[in-house]
Amino acid sequence: MDIKTLDSEYIANTYKRASLVAISGHGATIVDENGREYIDLGAGIAVNAFGACDEAWRAAVTEQLGKLQHISNLYYTQPQAVLAEKLCERTGLKKVFFGNSGAEANECAIKAARKYSHDKYGEGRHTIITLEGSFHGRTMATLTATGQESLHVHFGPFLDGFKYASPNDSNALDAACDETVCAVMLEIVQGEGGVRTLDAEYLAHAQKLSIQRDLLLIVDEVQTGNGRTGSLYAYMQFGLTPDIVTTAKGLAGGLPFGACLLGEKVKDTLSAGTHGSTFGGNPVCAAGAVSILSRLDDKLMNEVAQKGIHIRRTLDSAQGVKGVSGLGLMLGIETERDAGEIVSECLEKGVIVLTAKKKVRLLPPLNISYEELNKALTILLEVISK
DSSP: OOHHHHHHHHSOSOOOOOSOOEEEEEBTEEEETTSOEEEESSHHHHTOTTOBTOHHHHHHHHHHHTTOSOOOTTSOOHHHHHHHHHHHHHHOOOEEEEESSHHHHHHHHHHHHHHHHHHHHOTTOOEEEEEBTOOOOSSHHHHHHSBOGGGTTTSOSOOSSEEEEOTTOHHHHHHHOOTTEEEEEEOSEETTTTSEEOOHHHHHHHHHHHHHHTOEEEEEOTTTTTTTTSSSSGGGGGTOOOSEEEEOGGGGTSSOOEEEEEOGGGTTTSOTTSSOOSSTTOHHHHHHHHHHHHTOOHHHHHHHHHHHHHHHHHHTTOTTEEEEEEETTEEEEEESSOHHHHHHHHHHTTEEOEEETTEEEEOOOTTOOHHHHHHHHHHHHHHHTO
């Protein structure tokens, strides 16, 4: 029985899979079951920060595997502590809770925000404002937080305590703030919402409003974080000082890992027994994350930004391209042709790209070479212009 047949028979039908059966990879190259190579402009949906089987990452993970794969959070482990220190030093946030995914990081943020407000103000101040078009996860709380009605079908009733405001509309944000609100939660670039970047003025207003009303500003950096947009975290490009930052995806370079970073206001909100995770902060995953984070330096961030500019210049005004959105190496291409058809045809020609709503989405490894990038872009433009 082949892989596709096994998958169809035994794995839940929650994914509309493409035809590719991925067997191995190196850097920005993925190899299928027939030995055919593909240039990867998806990076596992922004997960493989340095591409497939990055040597430094693999060495760090393998070394930790030879020492200890798991012990639980009832005890101390070195990789977890080192990673937490690096994250706090580079962001200015004070404490970290480790989980296994972006959804878990956002669950932690929701709980921390509500507990902070309950501890300080008591009952009734628990509402979190999120934005229309947002995506925060698929657990019941994070799905409720997600401002996309199409994803809410079938799963009600949903949790109380969430409001949705129009993105880039400061008046709508103001109108949503009443005495029940404890936090504002947003993505700098709405990835699953169509690679839409929030305006600098709107972000500044959200920051000011949060300070004035003692609301927690939560920035979801699950997809935008860890160098993806040309800075360590996207909020850093806008002068924001969030109270909570969540991240996952590229943090551990391909291993399941999430982090919820807590600022000064909330650093001590979660006490023993108020939250937890069996696998969160797993030493093998943490070792991988230390390897990734240690190489996300200014030089690489500048390269990511420049590659993003290069892609935009290549695509702007090209035949069949209506516009390009996003930051760094997190880009969405609005096309005249159907995005799904473009993705399928690119795959046939040896290039992996993604969709985001009606756009073609690019999330290549941060260290992809210009040679690989240009070869892939040539193919992509041929398909788009058909």
